[in-house]
Amino acid sequence: MLQKPRGTRDFLPDEMEARRTVEWKLREVARRFGYREVCTPAFEDLELFTQRSGEGITNEMYVFEDKGGRKLALRPEITAAVIRMYINEAKVAPKPLRWCYFADCFRYERPQKGRYRQFWQFGVELIGADTAIADAEVIMIAAEMLNATGVTYDLKVGHLSFMKQLLRDLEPAAQRRVMAHLDKKDFDGLGQTLAEMGKPDLAQSLTNLISCRTLAEALEIVGAVPGEERITQTLGILDAAGVRYSLNFGIARGLDYYTGMVFEGFAQNLGAENQILGGGAYRLAHLFGGDDVASCGFAIGFDRVMVSLGNVPPKKDTVLAIVCTNEGRRRALDVARAFRETGIRTEMDLMERGLGAQLAHASKTADYAVVIGKREAESGEVTLKNLHTGEQKTLDLAAAVAEVKAYGAR
RNA sequence: GCCAGGGUAGGGUAGUCUGGUUAUCCUAAGGGACUGUGGAUCCCUCGACCCGGGUUCAAAUCUCGGCCCUGGCCCCA
Numbered sequence: 001m002l003q004k005p006r007g008t009r010d011f012l013p014d015e016m017e018a019r020r021t022v023e024w025k026l027r028e029v030a031r032r033f034g035y036r037e038v039c040t041p042a043f044e045d046l047e048l049f050t051q052r053s054g055e056g057i058t059n060e061m062y063v064f065e066d067k068g069g070r071k072l073a074l075r076p077e078i079t080a081a082v083i084r085m086y087i088n089e090a091k092v093a094p095k096p097l098r099w100c101y102f103a104d105c106f107r108y109e110r111p112q113k114g115r116y117r118q119f120w121q122f123g124v125e126l127i128g129a130d131t132a133i134a135d136a137e138v139i140m141i142a143a144e145m146l147n148a149t150g151v152t153y154d155l156k157v158g159h160l161s162f163m164k165q166l167l168r169d170l171e172p173a174a175q176r177r178v179m180a181h182l183d184k185k186d187f188d189g190l191g192q193t194l195a196e197m198g199k200p201d202l203a204q205s206l207t208n209l210i211s212c213r214t215l216a217e218a219l220e221i222v223g224a225v226p227g228e229e230r231i232t233q234t235l236g237i238l239d240a241a242g243v244r245y246s247l248n249f250g251i252a253r254g255l256d257y258y259t260g261m262v263f264e265g266f267a268q269n270l271g272a273e274n275q276i277l278g279g280g281a282y283r284l285a286h287l288f289g290g291d292d293v294a295s296c297g298f299a300i301g302f303d304r305v306m307v308s309l310g311n312v313p314p315k316k317d318t319v320l321a322i323v324c325t326n327e328g329r330r331r332a333l334d335v336a337r338a339f340r341e342t343g344i345r346t347e348m349d350l351m352e353r354g355l356g357a358q359l360a361h362a363s364k365t366a367d368y369a370v371v372i373g374k375r376e377a378e379s380g381e382v383t384l385k386n387l388h389t390g391e392q393k394t395l396d397l398a399a400a401v402a403e404v405k406a407y408g409a410r
Numbered sequence: 411g412c413c414a415g416g417g418u419a420g421g422g423u424a425g426u427c428u429g430g431u432u433a434u435c436c437u438a439a440g441g442g443a444c445u446g447u448g449g450a451u452c453c454c455u456c457g458a459c460c461c462g463g464g465u466u467c468a469a470a471u472c473u474c475g476g477c478c479c480u481g482g483c484c485c486c487a
Binding site for chain 2: 004052060076351356359361362373385390
């Protein structure tokens with residue numbers, strides 16, 4: 001038997017309903033903040049992703065050549081594509097641009113809990129606003145979205161200025177090595193590397209920086225940093241807005257293109273892959289041949305949110321089954337249409353089963369049954385049976401519709 | 411790429427240690443009896459040893475390789 005490809009999943013209706021429910025909660029937050037959905041291709045020129053993240057990531061991407069000999073890749077993330085689209089299509093649109101997306105991404109990695117080869121990201125990109133309140137808005141949205149899903153999380157906010165200030169005398173390559181140690185919390189390796197670089201004293205300052213939890217402490221360790229005023233403002237806005245976060249100046253995000261604020265969200269009960277959100281302020285446009293533009297954004301690992309939420313029973317649609325005999329069939333079709341027109345999910349027997357068998361089936365799949373046999377076809381009334389209580393009565397169609405409607409609104 | 415544990419009908423399972431009848435049971439699904447409550451009862455049907463090699467008279471069972479799943483390491487844009 002043919003199996004689905006490694007790291008991919010099938011979603012049955014129950015699970016899709018649960019996923020859509022959460023998806024729409026995220027969409028609703030984006031909408032309320034004025035972020036409108038965009039969509040980019042599922043595959044792009046390979047170069048788009050290697051320019052952003054380096055050649056090394058080719059190993060972790062689905063890379064292929066098309067029949068025209070083009071080097072392409074399934075998107076491993078969306079931010080690069082969104083910025084490419086901005087440069088291609090929307091450079092002169094009035095700033096700021098508030099965009100969001102919900103799309104699947106593909107990475108060739110070893111699957112494990114919360115990590116799949118096809119996975120979904122919900123993301124937000126704010127393009128062209130380079131202010132404290134812009135940073136704060138994006139972080140607020142991140143918090144609102146996680147709140148909306150109901151997931152239990154920690155939001156950690158940091159800023160690259162502090163680390164960059166401490167590392168300002170190091171070459172970029174050396175900075176990257178140090179950042180890598182920090183990101184992994186590998187303090188032994190950190191001390192060793194810094195000793196080799198002739199900066200052993202830095203190890204202590206960096207360790208102190210990472211463990212401090214207030215802006216004042218960080219400033220005390222590092223001294224004045226560029227953009228200090230803006231950081232203070234951003235955090236002030238977050239505090240005023242009641243955003244729950246903790247400061248963490250150890251967030252490096254392992255990236256060269258983040259420029260200022262960075263933040264990450266972590267969920268409980270997820271094991272090794274517990275990061276559910278990551279983002280920050282960045283500059284990418286110049287890589288793709290555009291004028292440089294400040295951006296700030298984040299992406300939520302949708303599948304990890306779903307794993308963390310566990311089995312939340314989806315809100316069930318009220319289901320009405322139309323049960324009829326041959327004499328009632330014509331009338332039953334009219335009745336079904338009347339119910340459907342009011343928005344009620346209405347299902348008819350397609351198996352040519354007897355009345356009893358239809359009811360037996362309805363009892364497993366529906367909340368109400370409307371019985372239409374010879375008697376109802378002649379009288380013009382319907383028999384409505386509540387399949388949970390077994391209670392049943394004969395009444396006119398409008399009253400039956402009203403009762404089922406009322407049950408759905410309970 | 412590395413480590414550990416797994417893989418028996420759609421779902422859940424027994425059997426594997428100690429090779430040997432027609433592979434167990436529950437459930438789901440389909441059909442029938444019944445023909446206005448059948449949501450019951452009874453009967454029937456469908457349906458599996460992940461794949462491939464090896465050992466053997468004989469493999470779900472032992473063995474080797476692969477695939478896939480679960481978790482961890484690495485990586486994580």
